[in-house]
Amino acid sequence: MQFLNRAEVTEHLSMQAAIDTIEQLLHQQANHPSWIKSPERLVIETFSEDLYGDQIDSDQSSTNKTKHSSGSHLSMPATIYDGEQEYTAVKLVTICPDNPSRDLPTTTAIITVSNNATGEILAVMDGVYITQVRTAALSGIATKYMAADNCQRIAVIGCGGMAYEQLHAVLTVRPGIKIVYLWNRSMQGAEEFKTQFARDYPQWKIELRVCEQLEEALKDADIINLATRSDTGLFSTQQIKPNVHINAVGAYLPSMKEVSNDVIENSSMVVVDDLAGCRHEAGDLIQAHKAANCAWTWDDLSGDLQALVTGKLTNKFNKSEPSITLFKSVGAASFDAAVALYVAQLAEQQNLGTSLS
Structure with missing residues (x-):
C-alpha cells in the first residue's frame, strides 16, 4: 500500500x-x-x-x-x-x-x-x-466542447482553491486565452490569486487583471468561471456577452445560487456533470426550476457531460453561433x-x- x-x-x-x-x-x-x-x-x-x-x-x-x-x-x-x-x-x-x-x-x-x-x-x-483537479477537469472538458474555439478572455469569479485549478483547466483546453479578469469579494484574495497563479504556472503567457467591480470582470469575457458560495445570482444577461460560456462549480447546496434565473433561461445549452447529483444539490438549477417567474425547468436541460463528450448533443448547438452556454457541476464520486x-x-x-x- x-x-x-x-x-x-x-x-x-x-x-x-x-x-x-x-x-x-x-x-x-x-x-x-x-x-x-x-x-x-x-x-x-x-x-x-x-x-x-x-x-x-x-x-x-x-x-x-x-x-x-x-x-x-x-x-x-x-x-x-x-x-x-x-x-x-x-x-x-x-x-x-x-x-x-x-x-x-x-x-x-x-x-x-x-x-x-x-x-x-x-x-x-x-x-x-x-478534488480540485477533477472539479477543474470537468470545467475543462465542458469548455473544450461548448466554448468557442477562439476564446481570448476569461473571467474568474471567486478566487478560492477551486477557482485556481479551474482556470488552469480552461487554459489547458483553450491555450489561446490572453487576458484573465479576476474578481473576488475580497480584493486581497484576488491579488493573492494573481501572484500565486503567475508564480506556479509561468507557462501560461497571460495577463492577469484584478477588477474592483464584478461588472468590469464580466463585460468582455468569452468564458466565465464561477466558484463561489453565493446565495444570489451574481449577474444578468445584460452584463455579459451574448456568446459566452459559463462554468459554474460553486453553489453546491440547494440554498446556494451563483447563476441567475435570467442567465439560465437565456442559455441555449445547459449541461450538468451528474444528473442525479444536480437534481439534489445544484442550487442554481433547483431554484430556477421552482421559480414561478422563470421559464426554465428540468425538462429544458440539454443533457449531461457524458452525452456531450460522446457526441449525443452535437445536434443541439453550434459553437459558431452566438449564444450563452452553461455547464453546472456538483461533482460525483x-x-x-x-x-x-x-x-x-x-x-x-x-x-x-x-x-x-
Whole structure:
C-alpha cells in the first residue's frame, strides 16, 4: 500500500492526465453502464443553523466561544471495473468555510483505493488536490466542447482553491486565452490569486487583471468561471456577452445560487456533470426550476457531460453561433474514483509515495 501526501499527488497528477482520465471514464460509462457504480453521495451539513439555531452559542462555555460557519461532510464511494479488474475508491470530504482565516484549504479530503478481488488497499492519498483537479477537469472538458474555439478572455469569479485549478483547466483546453479578469469579494484574495497563479504556472503567457467591480470582470469575457458560495445570482444577461460560456462549480447546496434565473433561461445549452447529483444539490438549477417567474425547468436541460463528450448533443448547438452556454457541476464520486485510480496505479508502477505494510 502506498501513501501519498498532498505534495506527492500534486507533483505527479497533471491537469491533462485528469482531463483524459475523466473523458475515458465518460466513454466507458456510455459503452458499459454497469462497469461504474456510483451511489449518490452522503452529505451531512455541519454546524448548521437549521439544526442547532442558537444552541451552539448557548452551549459553549466562557472559555470556548468559537463559532463555526456552516459547512458539510461528504462520503463518496464508487467502484470501477476496467474490463479486467474492479476497484473501489472512497473519498471522505469536509468543507470548512472558516479555514482560509486559518491559512488552511476550505476543502479537506482523503481517498482510499482498493482492489475488490482481494480487498487489498492499493493506496491512501490526500484528496484535496484530486478534488480540485477533477472539479477543474470537468470545467475543462465542458469548455473544450461548448466554448468557442477562439476564446481570448476569461473571467474568474471567486478566487478560492477551486477557482485556481479551474482556470488552469480552461487554459489547458483553450491555450489561446490572453487576458484573465479576476474578481473576488475580497480584493486581497484576488491579488493573492494573481501572484500565486503567475508564480506556479509561468507557462501560461497571460495577463492577469484584478477588477474592483464584478461588472468590469464580466463585460468582455468569452468564458466565465464561477466558484463561489453565493446565495444570489451574481449577474444578468445584460452584463455579459451574448456568446459566452459559463462554468459554474460553486453553489453546491440547494440554498446556494451563483447563476441567475435570467442567465439560465437565456442559455441555449445547459449541461450538468451528474444528473442525479444536480437534481439534489445544484442550487442554481433547483431554484430556477421552482421559480414561478422563470421559464426554465428540468425538462429544458440539454443533457449531461457524458452525452456531450460522446457526441449525443452535437445536434443541439453550434459553437459558431452566438449564444450563452452553461455547464453546472456538483461533482460525483466516479470522477474522483477515476482520477484516484490513475494516481494509485501510477504510484504502484513508479513506487511513488511511502510504502506501508
